[in-house]
Amino acid sequence: MGLRFRKSFKIAPGVRVNVGKKSAGLSIGGRGVRYSVNTSGRRTASAGIPGSGLYYTSTKSGGSRAKSSAYQQRQALQRAEREREKMEQLELAQLEVDMYENQVELLKSIHKEADEPVDWAYLAKAEPPFQAGQAGPKEKEARQALEAYQPTWLERIFKGRQLLKRQKLELAVTKGKEEDDSAYQNWAELTTLSNDILAGDIDAYFRAIQEMDPLGDLTEFGSGFEFSTDDLSYMEVQFDVHSEEMVPLKEKKLTKTGKVSEKALTKTRYYELQQDYVCSSVIRIARDLFALLPLEKVVIHAYDVMLYTEIGHMKRECILSVIIDCETIEKLNLDLIDCSDAMVNFPHHMHFRKTKGFAPVTALAIEAE
Structure with a gap:
């Protein structure tokens, strides 16, 4: 013992x-x-x-262990679930930071995207999709399928199936004709618009802007575009920049533990981003209009809402007014320019201070050049 x-x-x-x-x-x-x-x-x-x-x-006992395989599996699954949730939190945090960094980069590179030039002379000579008074290609194809239809032995037995199949083919003929008519109408309208623009019809300029919507994808950067002109050589544009919605107030970074750290942007950094965003948008607007219309110049007035602390009210003010000519903008290296610095290439009104941002300016008139 x-x-x-x-x-x-x-x-x-x-x-x-x-x-x-x-x-x-x-x-x-x-x-x-x-x-x-x-x-x-x-x-x-x-x-x-x-x-x-x-x-x-x-x-x-502090050291008790699960004995059944089901219970052990449950504990393993619970651990896996906790790990998955942890990974999801890390991924969401990384996504939030990535979205912030992309937004900052986007504000400075809006001008790098632009529409392809429209060749109105080519469009004016474009052939119609088919000859007027004749059946269009989609209607022809659908009608040939209808005429070639032969019911199967099963469809001969079940007459309802045969009728349903034939109705479907007949509907395809009707739909094909509608699509052909729409294509012909679009061709006719585009041809007319092209000839009117080449003939110097100012109203055609505005129809082109309305129908082709060259600044449609810029609505997230500025809204309420207004166009005006009384001369074929230029177009005047007013737009609202909405910097309070577009320019972030805080920077976001990922900590070593995988969490999002937010810190207020310095005034200098915030106003720098605001200026880059406004100037990049202005250049993009000019590029899109030069691509769409045979213009020599684009006059752009950028507006933003400003707080006047002495009266406690917000007021819409012009913060940048610039006359951009087609010849000069084509010479710029748009991949490397600083859009704020690039304003010196054009007649412009802009009063900007690094610690206070934009101040109101007087809108330029085309005659001021």
Whole structure:
């Protein structure tokens, strides 16, 4: 029989320390109620009535392990779920930072995208999709399919299927004719518009802007475009920059722990982004209009809402007015220019300070050049 080492000694009334070969413990209480804690993690609570024979003991082990495979699998799945949630949080944080960085880069590069030039002379000579008074290609194709239709043996037995198939082919003929008529109408309208523009019809300029919507994808950068002119050589544009919606107030970075850190932009940084955004938008507007119409110049007035603290009211003000000519803008290296610096290439009114941003300016008139 092996020897067991165990020693117990009292350190206070009702409190004893028990030392064994592999562990040590502490017990508190008297004969009726006692609570013990062991270094192995086991906790024991006992209660009884002395002399009665009634006694209760509860033992909990700190090192308990799941025994069933289902329970173990559940614990593994729960751990995987926690890891997945952690990864999702990291990915969402990275996405938020990426979106911020993309927005900043976009504000400075709006001018790099532009529509392809429209060749009105080529469009004016374009052949019609088919000869007037004849069937169009889609109607012909659908009619040939209808005329070539031969019901299968199953469709001959079930007459309803044969009727349904024929109705479907007849509807295809009607739809084909409608699509052909629409294509012919579009050709006719485009040909007329092309000839009117080449003939110097100012109203045709505005029809082209309305129908082709050259600045449609810029509505997220500026809205409420207004166009005006009384001369074929230029177009005047007013637009609202909405910098309070487009230029972020805070920069976002990813911390080492994978969380998003937000910090307010300095005034200098905010106003720098605002100026780049406005000037990049102005150059883009000019490029799109030069691509659409045979213009020599585009006069652009950028407006923004400004707070006047002395009266506590917001007011719409012109913050940049510039006359951009086609010849000069074609010479610029648009991939490398700083759009704010590029304004020196054109007659312009802009009052900008690094720590205060834009100040109101007077809109230029084309005669001012």
